[in-house]
Amino acid sequence: MTVLEDEIATDTPTPSAPRRRVGWRATVIALAGLAAAGCVAWQLVAGAALGGVTVLYDAQPITCTGAEVGVMPAAIHDEFLSQVVQLKHGARCELRIQVMNDGWAEVQIDAVTLRMLAAGNATDLEVPFVNPNGSAGVVEGQDVVFALQGPLVVGAGELQTLEAPLVYGGDPHHMECTSTSWSIPAVTVSSHGQTRVLEPPAHSAFAFLFGDVEECG
Incomplete structure (x- = not known):
């Protein structure tokens, strides 16, 4: 080399x-x-999985003892009807919320938020608990949030009913013969580590009348 x-x-x-x-x-x-x-x-x-879950109402979404429940044209469009409650002292109502899972996998209901119903709210409506499994509400601003224990699971193709009692104290911050309406519930659901907050259709808000329909005219 x-x-x-x-x-x-x-x-x-x-x-x-x-x-x-x-x-x-x-x-x-x-x-x-x-x-x-x-x-x-x-x-x-x-x-x-979460895309198939909806929050809706049945034919009688709110029933009351000591108060009349009727219907009136919805604020969003007069072709829809909203439930209207004629509140009187001592009235107690039951709000029924349906969670429908039309998806392919089970989901979990984590919490129910009831808007504008924290203690001292303008309507003087109190929410003591949410059935099932929501016994202690936590105030977040003007809302009250009930975390559901369990877990509360809704299988594919199943329907879960949630019930929230509304107790009227009779001392609202509204004048006689006035009314107020809003969409009350929001439901937090989760699946596979993702969380989503669902609401009923926009036209399904509830109205509360402070006084008697005949007397108020």
Whole structure:
């Protein structure tokens, strides 16, 4: 071997080392891609499960003792009818909320929020509990939130009824013969690590009249 050939043989790098480094990096990138794809797929599964869940009312969403319940044109559109309660001192009503799971997987009901019904609210309506399994309400601003113990699971194709009693104290911050209406409940559901807050249709708000319809005219 000549001196030149010996120098070339000595200076030529081994080609295998860089290839091993490139292969390792490619493996790491591939694994990261698989993990990201798996995460996205899991989120899609959870989103699909929750997408089939709705909150709605049956034919008698609110019933009362000591108060008349009627109907009137909804504020959103007069083709829809809203339930209207003529509140009187000592009245007690029962609000029935239906959670329908038309999805393919079971979901869990985590909490029920009743808007504008925290203690001292303008309507003087008190909510002592929510059935089933919601015994202690937590005030959040003007709302009261009942976390449901259990867990309360709704299987695919099943319907779960929630009931919230409304007790009228008779001392509202509204004048006689006035009324107020709003959408009361929101239901928090979860599946596969994702959570969603669901509400009844916008046209299904309840109205409360402070006084008698005949007397108020």
